[in-house]
Amino acid sequence: MAVEHPMQSSTIVDVLEKILDKGVVIAGDIRVGIADVELLTIKIRLIVASVDKAKEIGMDWWETDPYLSSKASENNTKELEEENKKLHERLESLESKMSTNRLNTSENQ
Amino acid sequence: MENLIYLYGLLPTEEVTDKPLPSVKGFDGKGSIYTVSMNKITAVVSDLNPADYSEELIKDKIGNDTEWLQEKAFHHHEMLTALYKKFTIIPLKFCTIYKNEESMRSTIQSSKEKVEDSFKLLKGNEEWNLKIYCDDNTLKKQVSENNPTIEAKKKEISELPRGRQFFENKKIDQLIETELENEKNRVCERVHEKLKEYSLHAAIKKNWSKDVTGLKENMAWNSVFLIPVAQVERFLEEVYQVEEELGESGWRFEASGPWPAYHFSSFS
Numbered sequence: 001m002a003v004e005h006p007m008q009s010s011t012i013v014d015v016l017e018k019i020l021d022k023g024v025v026i027a028g029d030i031r032v033g034i035a036d037v038e039l040l041t042i043k044i045r046l047i048v049a050s051v052d053k054a055k056e057i058g059m060d061w062w063e064t065d066p067y068l069s070s071k072a073s074e075n076n077t078k079e080l081e082e083e084n085k086k087l088h089e090r091l092e093s094l095e096s097k098m099s100t101n102r103l104n105t106s107e108n109q
Numbered sequence: 110m111e112n113l114i115y116l117y118g119l120l121p122t123e124e125v126t127d128k129p130l131p132s133v134k135g136f137d138g139k140g141s142i143y144t145v146s147m148n149k150i151t152a153v154v155s156d157l158n159p160a161d162y163s164e165e166l167i168k169d170k171i172g173n174d175t176e177w178l179q180e181k182a183f184h185h186h187e188m189l190t191a192l193y194k195k196f197t198i199i200p201l202k203f204c205t206i207y208k209n210e211e212s213m214r215s216t217i218q219s220s221k222e223k224v225e226d227s228f229k230l231l232k233g234n235e236e237w238n239l240k241i242y243c244d245d246n247t248l249k250k251q252v253s254e255n256n257p258t259i260e261a262k263k264k265e266i267s268e269l270p271r272g273r274q275f276f277e278n279k280k281i282d283q284l285i286e287t288e289l290e291n292e293k294n295r296v297c298e299r300v301h302e303k304l305k306e307y308s309l310h311a312a313i314k315k316n317w318s319k320d321v322t323g324l325k326e327n328m329a330w331n332s333v334f335l336i337p338v339a340q341v342e343r344f345l346e347e348v349y350q351v352e353e354e355l356g357e358s359g360w361r362f363e364a365s366g367p368w369p370a371y372h373f374s375s376f377s
Binding site: 011013014015016017018019020022026027028029030031032034038040041042043044045046047083087090091094 | 162164
């Protein structure tokens, strides 16, 4: 198939999009709402933006998971570092724009 | 104090009886996962120490400890993926936690019919995701050269006095932007409608920004399909053909799956 994953980060986004945003809701006793999937995804992508970092913390399982990584291409470390830097700047500006408690969790039912 | 119970997902009991669960560590990384059966429904759970996983602590971690969130979120997904490979599974939302087994049992009991309906819906079907990306610059070039609306406008401008041409040409950029968006929607909708033919259900999701995806291209479309196993091959073949047809003009089609049915098992 010519369907490619240009970077592992796209699969990270896929995973987070699904588990933080979706999944069946059967009310638990402990209510934990995720208010801003977008911002959390950006934050998480930042910390796994570097493959080395991912390996270091043992989160490189998707490299061998046929479901997720079939086409993870070679990563260019320098490019990633540059991207990481840019994202940090963007994240900072995003965060400063947000009200202090955007990530607050949902209330008890 | 009683242990809390972390619920990962629900399986049909009949499938669990003849296949063992994978032996893996639970949410706290110490205890193992285990099952709790309620007639036709079996829950996959792990224990949590209430002192370490109070509502306040979890809220705090989610808000302030990105590494923790990432590790646990991936743990949740990894567990469901492992279970998905062996069973029909309804994946629960991240961090669904009960005070004790009794409480979990009674909550699940009250959604019994919906759970059993979901098992029926999911069995033999797979959830696939399609993301369509588009290089706006490449496409914009084509739109500005080949779009009939723009062509007509350009002709109109060329017949105007020179002074007015300058201002009208500025406006045309705006027109190109609009036509670009129209063209993107047209292509995506056409592809979506075509792919829908292979699926039982389809849904359109929100597009993520470049900040989120970390890609250079814009996400133009994001959709999920529930596809009978026998149709998956044809669905992918269709995606491949569309890519062949449009790949040159700045489009990229990314199908991923099968996923635990995060989308299609949803009920409220």
